[in-house]
Amino acid sequence: MRKNNSKHYSRRNFSPGRRRNSGGGGRPGGRSRYQGRGGPKLSPLDISSFINKAAIITEKVEHFVPEHQFSDFKIDARIIRTLEKNGYQQPTPIQDKIIPHILNGRDVVGLANTGTGKTAAFLLPLIQRFVAAKDKQALILTPTRELALQIDQEFRIFSRGLGLYSVVCVGGANINTQIRELRYFNNLIIGTPGRTIDLINRKCLRLGEIATVVLDEADQMLDMGFINDIRLIMTHVPKERHTLCFAATMSRTIEGLIQNFLNNPITISVKTQDTSKNVEQDIVKVRGLDKVEMLHNILNDPEFKKVLVFGRTKHGVEKLSKKLLSRGFKAESIHGNKSHGQRQRALKRFKENQSQVLVATDVAARGLDIDSVSHVINYDLPATYDDYIHRIGRTGRGTKKGKALTFVE
Numbered sequence: 001m002r003k004n005n006s007k008h009y010s011r012r013n014f015s016p017g018r019r020r021n022s023g024g025g026g027r028p029g030g031r032s033r034y035q036g037r038g039g040p041k042l043s044p045l046d047i048s049s050f051i052n053k054a055a056i057i058t059e060k061v062e063h064f065v066p067e068h069q070f071s072d073f074k075i076d077a078r079i080i081r082t083l084e085k086n087g088y089q090q091p092t093p094i095q096d097k098i099i100p101h102i103l104n105g106r107d108v109v110g111l112a113n114t115g116t117g118k119t120a121a122f123l124l125p126l127i128q129r130f131v132a133a134k135d136k137q138a139l140i141l142t143p144t145r146e147l148a149l150q151i152d153q154e155f156r157i158f159s160r161g162l163g164l165y166s167v168v169c170v171g172g173a174n175i176n177t178q179i180r181e182l183r184y185f186n187n188l189i190i191g192t193p194g195r196t197i198d199l200i201n202r203k204c205l206r207l208g209e210i211a212t213v214v215l216d217e218a219d220q221m222l223d224m225g226f227i228n229d230i231r232l233i234m235t236h237v238p239k240e241r242h243t244l245c246f247a248a249t250m251s252r253t254i255e256g257l258i259q260n261f262l263n264n265p266i267t268i269s270v271k272t273q274d275t276s277k278n279v280e281q282d283i284v285k286v287r288g289l290d291k292v293e294m295l296h297n298i299l300n301d302p303e304f305k306k307v308l309v310f311g312r313t314k315h316g317v318e319k320l321s322k323k324l325l326s327r328g329f330k331a332e333s334i335h336g337n338k339s340h341g342q343r344q345r346a347l348k349r350f351k352e353n354q355s356q357v358l359v360a361t362d363v364a365a366r367g368l369d370i371d372s373v374s375h376v377i378n379y380d381l382p383a384t385y386d387d388y389i390h391r392i393g394r395t396g397r398g399t400k401k402g403k404a405l406t407f408v409e
Contacts, residue, residue: 066096074103075124076131082160083124092117093270099125102244107265109258110246115369115397116270118246119154122214127159129212130187134163138212139237140190141230143220145170145340146347148190150369151216155188164188169205171195172340179204193221193229200236207233212242215261219247219254223386224363227253234261248393249386278396280403291407292323295379298405299329299357305374306350309359310391312380320379321359331357362387368394378406 068091070083091099094112101108102125112118126138142148148170155166167181169191175198182204189205199205213234215221221230243262247254250269258265286294298304311317314335321333332346332355350358351370358370362382373395382388388406395402 064093066091066093068096068100073099073124075128076162078162079124079127079131079158082158086157088120092121094118094268095121095124097270098122098268101266101268102242103128105242107243107262108245109262109265109267110244111250111267111269112246112248115393119151119216119369120158122216122244122246123151123155123158126188126212126214127155127162127164130159130164131162134187135185136187136211137185137209138188138214139196139207139210139233140188140214140216141193141196141221141233142190142216143192143224143226144363145172145192146334146343146368147217148192149344151190152188155190166190169195169199170340171198172343175199193226193233196233197229200233207236208238210237210241212244213237213261215243215245215257217247218245218257219249219251219386220390222251222253222257227257230257231260248389278399278401279392280396280401281392282403282405284405284407286407286409288409291379292320294407295320295324295377296327296329298377299324303374305356306353306370306372307357307375307377308370308373308391308394309357309377309379310382311359311361312383314361316380317359317361321357324357324359329357330355331359333359335361336363362390369397370394371397372400373397373402375402376404378404381406381408 070080070088070091094110094116095118098108098110098121102122110118110121122140129136129138140148140151142151145168148168152166152168155164164187165185166188167178167186167190169178169182169189171192171194175195178195178199179202182199189207189210191199196205200207215230221227243265245254245258245262245265284294284298295309299307309320311320314337317333317335318337321331324331332350334343334346338346346355346358347368347370349355359379360368376392376395378388378391382391392402392404395404
């Protein structure tokens with residue numbers, strides 16, 4: 001027997017929308033090992049502005065020693081046991097610094113590089129709050145459907161056996177399924193701004209009981225033009241709330257967001273540099289040669305085991321993935337023209353090493369956390385420095401090594 005949002009108890013079936021939980025720098029000035037010869041056409045973008053800005057700091061970094069162990073936090077013992085079973089040995093820097101403040105009810109701003117464990121940094125305190133009071137609710141806003149699903153997956157892992165419930169509200173998925181799931185009580189609502197507003201307007205999503213709001217990848221949401229959507233959503237949330245904001249970069253727009261929606265927050269930054277020290281960067285000088293042929297030759301190198309290739313447009317990404325398939329490579333693609341189900345199947349095959357190459361647009365790959373990506377290839381140049389940082393941050397995550405190549409003409 002379960003309760004729905006009208007406080008009545010009812011039996012129900014579960015659906016996919018709802019979950020019950022049982023180093024080295026680049027060489028911009030020298031010759032690349034992948035360098036081609038030929039035509040003189042130059043890109044209007046100065047790629048050295050990316051490579052040089054993202055150059056790796058060569059200073060020796062001391063091994064991180066956390067101030068806390070997970071058992072030191074005021075977290076239910078069952079959650080600690082789940083962490084141990086899933087191989088979480090000690091907190092990452094962002095978890096170590098920020099979890100105590102969140103547990104104490106403080107509004108926080110978390111600044112951290114990608115792959116640093118920030119999702120667990122806010123999920124663990126939220127789960128603890130739900131365990132202490134099963135009627136508590138939280139809203140997490142994210143820029144993309146893929147990130148929303150990843151957060152939900154981690155939530156299900158951490159809260160297994162605790163009787164907690166979540167719903168994912170994202171575009172591209174069946175809205176009627178989400179409407180049906182919202183008739184029942186959910187501790188955690190994870191949504192993208194557009195679909196969240198759609199459900200609010202349909203009066204299917206009511207946020208009047210939300211105790212905590214998490215703005216995840218806030219800088220990316222603002223870059224994607226969601227600022228007005230966020231403002232609108234926040235008008236439906238109680239003013240007396242706990243607000244958490246996480247981003248990779250601090251801009252004036254982010255500062256404005258913080259001033260508007262957070263109450264005397266503490267800012268925790270564990271950013272040491274824009275790019276991970278574990279990402280080796282290089283360029284591939286195309287100079288008018290056949291880019292597909294060059295990519296083909298690169299992917300034939302046994303070193304390129306799990307490769308994320310970035311293209312500029314949806315059409316270009318789909319066309320490139322088909323060309324790679326025709327050449328015998330196990331390739332998948334994700335972009336905005338693909339359905340939610342198609343994107344999830346492509347991601348699943350790539351994550352499970354059933355495919356070697358995933359070709360993606362910037363927007364489709366926002367926030368993706370894919371384990372053990374060996375290489376990132378910028379087949380088309382990124383539009384901005386921040387896009388470059390986002391792209392190459394998909395490899396070299398945590399303590400693993402990775403390489404990033406950028407095709408330049």
